[in-house]
Amino acid sequence: MPSDDHPNLGTLSVWAGEDEDLLQKPSAVPVVHSVSFDYRDVDEWLEVALARKRGYIYSRNTNPTVYAFEEKVRQLEGGEAATSFSTGMAAISNTLFTLLSPGDRVVSLKDTYGGTSKIFIEFLPRFQVGVSLCDTTDHEAIEAAVAEGCKVLYLESPTNPTLKVIDLARLAAAGHGVGATVVVDNTFATPINQNPLELGADLVIHSATKCLGGHADALGGVLCGPTDLVEKIFHFREINGASLHPMAAYLLLRGMKTLHLRIRQQNESALKIARYLEAHPFVERVFYPGLESHENHDIARRQMRGYGGILSFMLKGGFDAVRTFLPRLRYAHLAANLGAVETIAGPPATTSHVECTAEEREALGIPESLVRYSVGVEDPEDLIADLEQALAHAAQAVG
Ligand SMILES: *Cc1c(COP(=O)(O)O)cnc(C)c1O
Numbered sequence: 001m002p003s004d005d006h007p008n009l010g011t012l013s014v015w016a017g018e019d020e021d022l023l024q025k026p027s028a029v030p031v032v033h034s035v036s037f038d039y040r041d042v043d044e045w046l047e048v049a050l051a052r053k054r055g056y057i058y059s060r061n062t063n064p065t066v067y068a069f070e071e072k073v074r075q076l077e078g079g080e081a082a083t084s085f086s087t088g089m090a091a092i093s094n095t096l097f098t099l100l101s102p103g104d105r106v107v108s109l110k111d112t113y114g115g116t117s118k119i120f121i122e123f124l125p126r127f128q129v130g131v132s133l134c135d136t137t138d139h140e141a142i143e144a145a146v147a148e149g150c151k152v153l154y155l156e157s158p159t160n161p162t163l164k165v166i167d168l169a170r171l172a173a174a175g176h177g178v179g180a181t182v183v184v185d186n187t188f189a190t191p192i193n194q195n196p197l198e199l200g201a202d203l204v205i206h207s208a209t210k211c212l213g214g215h216a217d218a219l220g221g222v223l224c225g226p227t228d229l230v231e232k233i234f235h236f237r238e239i240n241g242a243s244l245h246p247m248a249a250y251l252l253l254r255g256m257k258t259l260h261l262r263i264r265q266q267n268e269s270a271l272k273i274a275r276y277l278e279a280h281p282f283v284e285r286v287f288y289p290g291l292e293s294h295e296n297h298d299i300a301r302r303q304m305r306g307y308g309g310i311l312s313f314m315l316k317g318g319f320d321a322v323r324t325f326l327p328r329l330r331y332a333h334l335a336a337n338l339g340a341v342e343t344i345a346g347p348p349a350t351t352s353h354v355e356c357t358a359e360e361r362e363a364l365g366i367p368e369s370l371v372r373y374s375v376g377v378e379d380p381e382d383l384i385a386d387l388e389q390a391l392a393h394a395a396q397a398v399g
Pocket of ligand 1: 188
C-alpha cells in the first residue's frame with residue numbers, strides 16, 4: 001500500500017482495503033483470481049522467478065488454487081510431481097508435443113479418445129512424427145509395433161466408448177524395453193480404481209472435466225509423473241498457455257472431496273446395471289469390464305480396484321432403436337459428457353467420437369447401435385426401472 005495520507009478517490013479506488021494479509025488460513029481453499037503476485041523483496045522475487053524458491057509470480061505459470069488441485073491429484077496418483085491444464089485435451093496435446101520431435105515415432109491404440117485420435121491422425125503427421133495405431137486389445141501386435149522402436153507409447157484403459165481393457169503393466173514393460181516414455185490416460189478409471197504409475201507407466205493423464213470434477217461444471221486436465229518429465233511438459237504449457245483457470249481449479253477441488261464416495265457408488269451401480277442389461281432381450285451386447293463376459297475381465301480384475309461408472313451397450317434395431325430409446329430416458333442427460341453425479345447417455349456419433357466421420361467410426365469398430373451410459377449417483381433401482389421402460393418402448397417401436 002502506498003503510504004500517502006491523503007490519496008485521491010482514483011488512487012483509493014485502486015488501492016484501498018487490499019492489505020497483503022487478506023488471506024489468513026481459510027478452511028476452504030480460496031479462489032485466487034489474481035493474475036500476478038506481489039513482492040516487496042526483489043531478491044525473493046528473483047529466487048521465485050528462477051524457481052529456486054517455491055512461490056507464485058504469474059498465474060499462467062502457477063497459481064495457489066491451481067496448485068492445491070494439482071497436489072490433490074498428485075497424491076491420489078502417487079506421482080512425484082503434477083501439473084494441470086485448461087482441458088484434458090490440452091494435457092494430452094501438450095504432453096505429446098513436448099515429448100515428440102520430427103522423425104520420432106509414437107505407438108498407440110485405435111481406441112483412444114476421439115480428440116486424442118485426431119492428434120495422432122491429423123496433427124502429428126504434419127510434424128513428421130510417425131504414428132502407429134494398433135488394434136487395442138491385440139497385446140502381441142502392440143508389443144511388435146513397440147519393438148520397432150518408439151519415443152512414446154500412449155495408452156488408455158478402459159477405453160471410450162467400448163470399455164476395452166489392456167494390460168498396462170505388460171505394455172509398460174514393452175515400452176521401457178525400447179526406452180519409450182509410457183503415458184496412460186486414466187480418465188475412465190480414476191485414481192480410486194486404478195493407479196497407472198504403480199503399474200509401471202511414466203505419466204498419467206486425466207480429463208479432470210469428467211470423474212475428477214464429477215459435477216459437469218468445469219473443464220480441466222492434469223498430468224502426474226516424475227519431476228523431470230513433468231517439469232518439461234509444464235514448461236511447454238506455461239509458454240503455450242493452456243493453463244487451468246483458478247475458478248475451474250476450485251470447482252474441481254470441491255468436486256474431488258467426494259470422488260471416493262461417488263466412484264464407490266458408481267462402481268456398484270454400473271455393475272448392477274450391466275448385469276441387468278446383459279439379460280435384456282432387446283440388448284445385443286454389453287461392454288463393461290466388471291462383467292465375466294468382458295473379453296479382458298481377468299486383466300481388469302488384476303489391475304483395477306473397481307470397474308468404474310461407465311458402460312456401453314448395443315441395441316437390437318441399429319441407430320433407429322438408439323434414436324427412439326434415448327429420449328425416453330427420464331433420469332439421464334442426453335449430452336456429450338460423462339463421469340458426473342447425474343447419469344448421462346448418448347451415442348458415440350455425438351459424444352466420444354463426434355470428431356470422427358461415420359466411416360472413421362466404422363473403421364474404429366464403433367457400432368452405430370451403441371449407447372454410452374455414464375452412471376450417476378442416483379439409486380440404481382430407479383435407473384434400472386428407467387432403462388426398463390425406455391427399452392420396452394424402443395423394442396415396441398422398432399423391434
Ligand atoms: C473427455 C476425455 C478427454 C478430453 O478431455 P477434455 O477435458 O474434454 O479436453 C480425454 N480423454 C478421455 C478418456 C476423455 O473421456
